[in-house]
Amino acid sequence: MKETGPHGEEQGVAGWHGAERRRPVGRSPGQVRGAGTRAVPGGSSAGEPGAPERVRAEPLLSVRTTLVLLTAAVIGVVAGVLAFLAGGPVAGAVLADLTAAGSSVPVLNGLVR
Incomplete structure (x- = not known):
């Protein structure tokens, strides 16, 4: 996700100690591969079209x-x-x-x- 600075230059989203974070293509910000999460069908966080789906964590024990x-x-x-x-x-x-x-x-x- 790129943002524009005060002089029009592109700035990356700052992570740990100012390093730029890269997000995998096609994934929402809260969804990470292998994190034990799954999307809730039909749910969006803001109710707007194009908004990322809510993610629900898997239970630790069945x-x-x-x-x-x-x-x-x-x-x-x-x-x-x-x-x-x-x-x-x-x-x-x-x-x-x-x-x-x-x-x-x-x-x-x-x-x-």
Whole structure:
């Protein structure tokens, strides 16, 4: 994107330490290749023809992965609390927590489709 200076000369858009940034042809300013984004169909930021489309970021984890990990964490916490209430030391309860959570992930992964 070139801008005109006060004397009519072209100036580049200044980036880090005054270096000129280059934008890939055919991409909007907020859309970068490999950034995990996708355009929202039919959406434009200003509602004008020719305005760039809004870009929505991909979620970090899928719903299935989140469900499996959250359920494993709950199982681990329950096992750890029960181990602590049974009279074991805190270190034993933490070990039971981690063991139960870690061993339940493959089982839950197979169960949740």
